[in-house]
Amino acid sequence: MGITERLANIDRRIIFLFIAIAVIIPLLHPIGLPTKVSPPVEKAYQAMEGLPDGSYILISADYDPATMPEIQPMMYSLLHHAFKKHHKVIVMALWPQGASLAEEALNEVAPLYDAKYSVDYVNLGFKSGGSIVILAIGSDFSEPFPKDMYGDPTSEMDIMSNIENLNDIDLVIDLSAGDPGIPAWVMIANARFHRKIVGGCTAVSAPQFYPYLDSGQMVGLLGGMRGAADYETRLNILGTATAGMDAQSIAHIVIIIFIIIANIFFFVEKRKKG
Amino acid sequence: MKQRLPLLITLIVGLTLIVQFFSPGLSFIQERFTNWFLVVIVFAFLLGFLSLVKVNITKIKRRSEDWGYSIPLLIALFTMAIIGIGWGIGEGTIFNWLFMNLMVPMSATMFSLLAFFVASAAYRAFRARNLEAAMLLIAATIVMLGRVPISSAGFLSYLKLDAIANWIMTYPNTVGQRAIMIGAALGVVATSLRIILGIERAYMGEE
Numbered sequence: 001m002g003i004t005e006r007l008a009n010i011d012r013r014i015i016f017l018f019i020a021i022a023v024i025i026p027l028l029h030p031i032g033l034p035t036k037v038s039p040p041v042e043k044a045y046q047a048m049e050g051l052p053d054g055s056y057i058l059i060s061a062d063y064d065p066a067t068m069p070e071i072q073p074m075m076y077s078l079l080h081h082a083f084k085k086h087h088k089v090i091v092m093a094l095w096p097q098g099a100s101l102a103e104e105a106l107n108e109v110a111p112l113y114d115a116k117y118s119v120d121y122v123n124l125g126f127k128s129g130g131s132i133v134i135l136a137i138g139s140d141f142s143e144p145f146p147k148d149m150y151g152d153p154t155s156e157m158d159i160m161s162n163i164e165n166l167n168d169i170d171l172v173i174d175l176s177a178g179d180p181g182i183p184a185w186v187m188i189a190n191a192r193f194h195r196k197i198v199g200g201c202t203a204v205s206a207p208q209f210y211p212y213l214d215s216g217q218m219v220g221l222l223g224g225m226r227g228a229a230d231y232e233t234r235l236n237i238l239g240t241a242t243a244g245m246d247a248q249s250i251a252h253i254v255i256i257i258f259i260i261i262a263n264i265f266f267f268v269e270k271r272k273k274g
Numbered sequence: 275m276k277q278r279l280p281l282l283i284t285l286i287v288g289l290t291l292i293v294q295f296f297s298p299g300l301s302f303i304q305e306r307f308t309n310w311f312l313v314v315i316v317f318a319f320l321l322g323f324l325s326l327v328k329v330n331i332t333k334i335k336r337r338s339e340d341w342g343y344s345i346p347l348l349i350a351l352f353t354m355a356i357i358g359i360g361w362g363i364g365e366g367t368i369f370n371w372l373f374m375n376l377m378v379p380m381s382a383t384m385f386s387l388l389a390f391f392v393a394s395a396a397y398r399a400f401r402a403r404n405l406e407a408a409m410l411l412i413a414a415t416i417v418m419l420g421r422v423p424i425s426s427a428g429f430l431s432y433l434k435l436d437a438i439a440n441w442i443m444t445y446p447n448t449v450g451q452r453a454i455m456i457g458a459a460l461g462v463v464a465t466s467l468r469i470i471l472g473i474e475r476a477y478m479g480e481e
Contacts, residue, residue: 262400
């Protein structure tokens with residue numbers, strides 16, 4: 001076996017080692033690369049910023065701990081922005097673990113803005129049924145959510161007193177890691193109830209939602225950790241997504257270098273074989 | 275009867291919901307069906323729970339391959355269910371502590387391993403074997419660089435990779451995705467009609 005062939009079939013543990021170094025070093029010693037806000041994130045920011053103070057925002061936490069590093073920073077940033085604008089925040093989840101993750105973010109961000117539970121924000125918790133739940137809140141919130149996450153009746157809450165159904169919501173934000181997620185919200189909340197939708201998703205699934213942006217069915221999109229970092233930049237806060245962008249930059253460079261090296265060996269071998 | 279009844283229910287429900295969708299005056303039908311569905315889905319969860327328990331207990335009894343993994347699965351399943359039902363799931367509960375300190379880091383660890391496997395797979399499989407593969411390789415490299423802040427730093431900033439990446443995502447990507455979406459939507463319509471009309475019966479366990 002020639003040297004080029006041996007390098008082409010390099011032990012994958014060596015690649016793992018390079019990736020580990022590329023990720024760990026920038027996390028320990030941040031470079032501070034500047035983040036330029038991408039157009040879909042700018043649109044999402046403007047959708048929230050453009051609403052009058054005290055508007056009603058519905059955030060659906062449709063993700064789980066596996067995708068938390070990418071999506072949870074979005075939840076933090078959006079909550080910062082919403083509470084800063086004195087918006088009323090209603091959180092719900094179509095994924096079982098989403099409600100607890102949202103609760104963690106709410107408990108951390110709400111006190112910074114003196115936001116009160118059941119007055120300025122509420123966590124309705126998880127409801128199974130996916131798109132059918134969206135259809136149900138299109139008619140009446142109290143049908144699928146008679147009680148909040150803690151078992152308290154939603155009908156007695158200040159924040160829900162002006163909310164009957166989706167038509168009373170000014171902006172719907174879906175943070176989604178899969179199904180049920182953004183397509184269901186677009187198809188029902190936007191197409192049927194004409195609500196404005198902002199989406200947040202993992203980087204790998206972001207490309208499939210660009211048609212919704214182009215058609216105007218979504219008014220903004222936060223794709224992956226970059227999307228979250230862009231939103232943090234726009235809000236001028238230093239969150240975990242911004243901190244992670246250095247590591248992601250270096251990791252991408254390392255992967256590209258590996259791809260280039262692999263292709264050089266591929267062409268050398270090809271030429272040798274004639 | 276065992277076959278006809280589910281087919282009849284499917285036909286009536288399917289046609290009723292289609293008709294009500296185009297008749298605003300009949301929206302109460304959709305509301306009623308929506309509430310029924312929310313009740314039925316809870317039974318599906320219960321069925322899933324019982325099925326999971328049954329499958330794993332059988333696996334342990336028969337000492338099937340990897341039966342050892344079924345033990346922690348059942349312990350975790352019952353522990354979380356009992357603690358959650360007994361003491362609640364909110365902030366400050368044992369359930370929440372276990373979720374935040376076991377479930378969250380373990381799931382995040384599994385997902386983060388993807389970065390290593392993607393790098394290894396890219397090294398082995400991403401070859402410019404022909405024109406199409408070369409175009410894919412170039413587009414992927416531009417998007418990978420354009421989507422991270424390093425594209426705006428140093429000499430890379432002159433290449434305007436972020437703008438090119440945005441263009442690729444907004445135009446060629448959108449065109450391709452839209453074609454896939456329209457194709458998939460037509461497929462969903464066709465399959466739904468086959469189910470409503472009783473032609474497609476796989477959901478009843480038939481081949």
